[in-house]
Amino acid sequence: MGLRDQVFQIGREMRLSSLLRLSRAKTSVPVLCFHRISEDQDLFFPPMRPELFRKLLKSMLRHYDCISLEEAASERRLPRRAFVVTFDDGYSDFIETALPILKELKIQSTHAILPGLIESEGTIWTQRLSSILTQRRMKDATSVSDWGELRKNLFSQLKVFSVNERNQALQKMEQDTGVKGEGPRLMNWQEIQRCAEAGVEIASHSLNHEPLTSYSFSELKQDLQLSKELIESKIKAEVKTIAFPNGFYNEVVLRVSEALGYRRALLCDDLFYTRKASSALKVIPRFVMGSSSLAEEVLRAEGLHTYLRQARSWVKPQ
Numbered sequence: 001m002g003l004r005d006q007v008f009q010i011g012r013e014m015r016l017s018s019l020l021r022l023s024r025a026k027t028s029v030p031v032l033c034f035h036r037i038s039e040d041q042d043l044f045f046p047p048m049r050p051e052l053f054r055k056l057l058k059s060m061l062r063h064y065d066c067i068s069l070e071e072a073a074s075e076r077r078l079p080r081r082a083f084v085v086t087f088d089d090g091y092s093d094f095i096e097t098a099l100p101i102l103k104e105l106k107i108q109s110t111h112a113i114l115p116g117l118i119e120s121e122g123t124i125w126t127q128r129l130s131s132i133l134t135q136r137r138m139k140d141a142t143s144v145s146d147w148g149e150l151r152k153n154l155f156s157q158l159k160v161f162s163v164n165e166r167n168q169a170l171q172k173m174e175q176d177t178g179v180k181g182e183g184p185r186l187m188n189w190q191e192i193q194r195c196a197e198a199g200v201e202i203a204s205h206s207l208n209h210e211p212l213t214s215y216s217f218s219e220l221k222q223d224l225q226l227s228k229e230l231i232e233s234k235i236k237a238e239v240k241t242i243a244f245p246n247g248f249y250n251e252v253v254l255r256v257s258e259a260l261g262y263r264r265a266l267l268c269d270d271l272f273y274t275r276k277a278s279s280a281l282k283v284i285p286r287f288v289m290g291s292s293s294l295a296e297e298v299l300r301a302e303g304l305h306t307y308l309r310q311a312r313s314w315v316k317p318q
């Protein structure tokens, strides 16, 4: 067990969870954001292992009721302690691995998918980038000292590119490195329909996972509208939720989402969702879950990382 794991294990043994629960306002709900649940190895986005996923949820269910996103965002009275489960990206390991566990534990969930990429059988650009770097690293481990840093730098440069510029850059990287960037398989429409029939709320995650803040106004409107309509035509139900790719949004993105009829917007801000009866569009922060130890992920779901970050910003000199 590494030092980090030991620290969180001690935190758990000291019953930090119960302290965190006591200190929190009753109206605040942890909304958890998961990505892949799989035994696959991935250098940059390690998936959460299925056994950890099951144990984490079981641990949460001992102290919380799992409620749907719709219920959390409604005006209805909530259980004293509640949490919400959401997924992003639409990976096929959801239906293969996560959904059976969710069914077994009677847990409701929301899944934000990418209808443009499902249609084109494409890959999320961030996964394509990671795949190129992972394969390149396996070929020659000594050429770059910090691959994580390199990926971060490339990500921040590529995210402000237009779609065409980014595709060209990734293509050039593929040519230069002699590898093909491929991401994990996304669910197809039949699988999405089966998820919807099993009670999973299907949300939009935009068409192709482009950063919405890099779009012009008309591109933004078109993406948010088309992704909603495409999913609705496939699942024959209203799409009420949008999850912003990489959590990037601004006032315009919020305004357009509301105007197009979305009722809820999911963020990746690592904050508790606190209910407010304000605008028609409920803006809902989430905790992005990792793939560390059980002790750490339980404490993350209870908000420990958020409190620690806040505490760090208070002690930091301004």
Ligand SMILES: [Zn+2]
Residues within 6 Å of the ligand: 088, 089, 205, 209, 245, 246
């Ligand atoms: Zn995503």
